[in-house]
Amino acid sequence: MATPFRKILKTKDFVVTAEAAPEKGSNVSKAIEHIELLKDKVDGLNVTDNQSSVMRYPSLGVCLLIKEHGGEPILQVTCRDRNRLAIQADLLFAYSRGVDNVLCLTGDSIDVGDHKEAKQVFDLDSVQLIHLVHTLNSGKDMAGNELDGGIDFCIGTTATPSADPLEPQLIKVEKKLKAGVNFIQTQAVYELDELKRFTEFVRTVDGEVKILAGIVPVIGAKMAMYMNDNVPGVFVPQHLIDELAQAQKGTGVAKGIEIAALMIRQIREEKVCDGVHIMFIGREERVPELLEASGLL
């Protein structure tokens, strides 16, 4: 049985989380493979909810698998696909099966996904979702009715430190912090000073919240440019793209890991934030290699 994430946040000085991305289809063998590979190497495993608006095996499903395999799941909830009734029902079900970490997200827009004609919901947004979880934690639903059986979620959310312009994002982060969150997992970060500026701001609003820097290793110039245009919230700076362009054929992944590992080490040594959240999109099996390269194993 893995130690609850809430306890890890309080005790461990450098928290590491990774992502287990569900696949398209009911065959969960690949997901189990990733779980077995990572569950003992990281403090928590995020499970994405229809990432990039692409329909996949449900996030809650993989969370239960992680629970069964003795890992510590972090359920990601987006506001795109479910209205307030469905979200509250899902949260009750998740908590009743022992999944008590939730990451509140607004969610990518339908247009970036593969069901481009679907109806967007967005009944709530990420800040309202955080307030909703607090309401449930206090034993009531959104309509004010008493709940039979309590709830107590460890609440997390995201932020974009390299947003331009930054001030509107910081206003939103402030709202999230005022609503009350236990941890923040940021979007991909590639410039250390942007991360520092962000964490300083968060510290002025809330001292205890744990900040995990989002690490998305980039394995090639072409992929970097693709991500800049199509993956929301990812901004790979030009100098990094040029550096990757020089790497010879075939060494892209190694180069990506090397750069990411360097970043993780810097964050750790300079105590910029309380840990990292590794998102190795599409190459979850290389995460251990990255952990090793950054001295986290």
Added chain:
Amino acid sequence: MNSCIVAFCCEHSAYPAADLAGKLKLHCPESLRIIRVPCAGRVDVIHILKAFENGAVAVLVLGCEDGACHHITGNTRAKERVKYCNMLLKEIEADGRHVAMFNLSPNEPHKFVRAVNEITKRIKESGR
């Protein structure tokens, strides 16, 4: 039905060019019908479509050169409308019909004749 070509000629450029073509005894197909307009910007989509309805095979809109339009934006407006007309014709697969815009100055009769010959060539190619 002979292949009748309607040419909307701007009185500042195309119409005097057509006159000059006559003075120099250049040759134009007889099926050409010239309609004088104060500016290419006066020609509207409905005029072009009605010309086709009445049996024209091709419609020419002839206006001033860019930067020399007597009414500054007349030729650009005409270009946009001709583009829209081509889209309307493509929608109904009326590929046998042609509408085109050419820019010329009042002292360029050869350009006028070349424009008419160009549209005649397109008609022949599409086998009308």
Added chain:
Amino acid sequence: MIIAERKPMEEIRQMIAPYKKLLLAGCATCVAVCWAGGEKEVGILASQLRLDQSKGRKKISVLEATVERQCEKEMVEELRDKVQEVDAVLSLACGSGVQTMAEMFEDKPVFPAVNTTFIGMPEREGLWVEMCGACGDCFLDRTGGICPIVRCAKGLLNGPCGGMRKGGKCEIDPEKDCAWVLIYRRLEKQGRLDLMREYYPPKNYRAVKRPGRIQAAKA
């Protein structure tokens, strides 16, 4: 003002395929101003249909008429005798006009020739942008007069989202401005940023019980 856009010819053809005699009904108000369904567009579509001889399509005869507003019963009534003469009506009005026409002449099929898209304004001549989503619970007082319900792709009340692009552009389209960055800049200019810092609870999305019905108090 209601903005509409003419349907592609392919769709219109399928609708009117079985009919020989048609009435094209235009509306001289909103759809005329946005160049979609006014008297001029009726003329152009009629001409297109008459020219549409591709692949042995049988000749159709097309009547043209335009009324001041197709969402007024009395004005649509003026077309009664023309409608009797035809097999079907192709209305170039917005959805409300098409349905008024369909209600008034239930014995004849009435087809829409335009897609009604949004309530908006012209950025410049020929380009219209959405401004209002008719949500029935206006939020503009708290955002400096910029509506996030329709101008933010996700309709967020506590924006912006994490996917905002560089330069304050929207996640889904680099050409479109992120509504919440526009709101931020305007409120900042007016020194009312506290409005953006305030938390807004989930919106009442049932403010207008669809289909909406408003009974004037004095009538």
Added chain:
Amino acid sequence: METKIGIFLCNCGEAIRNIDFAATKEEVAQIPGVSCVNLSSNLCLKEGKEKMISCIKEENIEKVVVAACSPEFKEHIFRQVLEDAGLNGHLFSTANIREQCSWVHDGDVTGKAVELIKMAVNRARLLQPVEKKKFAVNREVLVVGGGFAAINAALQLSRVGLRTTLLEREAILGSETAELGSLCGFDISSMMSEVEGDENIEILTSAEVTAAAGKIGDFTVRIRKGGDEASHKYGAVVLATGYQTKLALESELKSDVNIVSQKKLCRMLENPNLEIRPRTIGFMFDFSDENSRLPTLATLNNALAAKQKWDSEIYVFCKSLKVDGPGAEKLYREARDCGVVFLKCEARPRITAGNGRVKIEAKDVFLGEDTILACDLLVAEELLLPSEGTEALSSLLNIRRDSRGFYQDENVHLYPVASEKKGIFFVGGCRGDLDLSRVLTDVSSVVVSVYELLSSGNILAEVERVKVDPQKCVACLTCIRVCPHDAIQLVRVDGGKEVAEVFDLACDACGICAAMCPAKAITFQGYRDEEILAQVETIEES
């Protein structure tokens, strides 16, 4: 009863040979509405015209069709004939059977001639009369600006008897002109005293335009001077706001004491007690902005002055030397003769400054190798930019600017001084890189244009040739936005409804608004949709 149409054929003194006029005459006589057909061989001469007038009167013809040479050629003559015969000049349509029928096809073209006449008759049938009227215009002129161009314009305008207001943003008139004067070698003090003394010119200093409306002959301009704002009426507006310069230098070099502008060098030359005289001076222009007529003149004048006063070595770096202004070539010769060295370089020289000297590295096209020059003083290249407020004023007056932000759209029909909006003119540096001689020619052409417009106090123009029907107009503003001459505005009709209205004087009869109007509310006499489509319909009959 059909309108009675009279057709007048002309075989242009046998110049039209391949048309059988007898057959034509017979065939066109059957066209419905045609009441008489006459053949003449000299319709445009005195005899032909008299016969035409008598025929119109006897047959009381209502519409006239002339089948002869191109209307571009003789239209005005025949319109006069109609007026003499008591008919409105607009009830006239032509069939161009000479240039566009007889001469441009060989072989018999009688058939085509008949069709062209049918087209003209179809159009004639629908023509409606258009009256002419004298529109009263305000005879006052507003000249915006206070420099050389503005002052000269005001002086010459008042000399031709037009009351002028000279509006200057700064506190004193001609502040920069004094320096410019010495730069280009002439004395402007006489000009200044003349303009102050002229009671036909009202000078408003430290004043600016805050709002502008109205059209040719009736501009209402709100001017703020000191605390208060007042509206004034003018017949025409002349913009002479000049230009400003900016050093084309990297920012860190801007502060270096040994790098100066042309004006600063001018002041140094005039300063009697200058301690150290620069031994070697470098000039630079025409690299980042090829509009360098003025910088060339300034360089040549300054170089000569520096040579005479300080006898210093002078090196001029330029890409190309533009000496097309009068006297510029002579100046260039003089400079070369007294030892000024000119270096032609393709690329912009590299400049480094330090310990009192400025190093210029450049590749001279003829010498072929890098030349490095260390000089005491560098007169840097200056970029010509529109003066402050050009953008604001152009949006107030709703006029277009060119791609570099200067006034006047890049359209050949507007040169030299006109704008696309009747009654608004541009003079001098505000519309480009003009030397002083060109500014003077600008001034004279503006004075002629304004005098022509306003001198008689009224302008004869057609009434409602292009008209918006208030019933059909839904005030969608499309016409106001697309009118290239800004001749349409929104007015409140007596019933309180706002509709578009075309200002007859400002309208240039192009018809773009009529084509764009979504409610088909704009009629353009002579080229209404019905009149154009009537000509298109004749194709079906052939």
